[in-house]
Amino acid sequence: MKRLIVIFCVALLAFSCKSRKGIVTKKQKDNTKPVEVTQKDNEQKSEEESPAVYVTSTEHYIDLHKATAQQEMSLYGIPASITLAQGILESGSGRGRLSVEANNHFGIKCHEWTGKKIYHDDDEKQECFRKYKDAKYSFRDHSLFLTERKRYSNLFKLKIEDYKGWAKGLKAAGYATDRKYPQKLISLIERYNLYEYDKEVLGDKYKQFELPQSEGRITYTVVKGDTLYSISRAHNITVEELQNINGLSDTALSIGQVLVVKSSSNN
Structure with missing residues (x-):
């Protein structure tokens, strides 16, 4: 009897081992095709990731x-x-409250405005200003504001390339109360070469307006390494005078910027 039990256990063990050997884990076939990454793909990805x-x-x-x-x-x-x-001057380069909360980039007040409004301290407390859905509507309203008001009509008698005449004409027509408004506009235009955008629109029709010698002014073009201090010393004026002449609020300069270093007022 014991012999039969031993034989039965051996047979059972052998069958169990055979069954385990018969179970095979089949490796799943990978159907994914390799993708070739080109240099162009890498450059495009780099541009997308680097604003x-x-x-x-x-x-x-x-x-x-x-x-x-x-x-x-x-x-x-x-x-x-x-x-x-x-736009730069009135909106603080897009960071002012009116531009951020109302898309108003030119400080245009309500007047006959029937659209949305915002109230903001300006010449007086809590004055009414126009509010726009998008900045582009502020730019369009600025164009309409100038073209539809008779007091700005003399501006359109000037050459479109004459940004200096336009800057002075805006102040003369009462657009701003700041007596240095023209100089500030001119300084921004020349610091950031904004006249280049006029050139792009006019093409071959563009004519560069040079500063008339009769105004008794001398200009200087900023080169690498210049500072307001070095320029002021070279032209025998103070840094403060240089800032005032050009409507500068800080000491930042850019290469190619044109500065007035002598004006008719300090002859």
């Missing part, structure tokens, strides 16, 4: 709105350089 880097918020502002300003120039005859300079 444009701007040195200043003003340069970013210009890049965002230059096409709109040029379109308004084509439609309404207002220099893109003037529109951009006004």
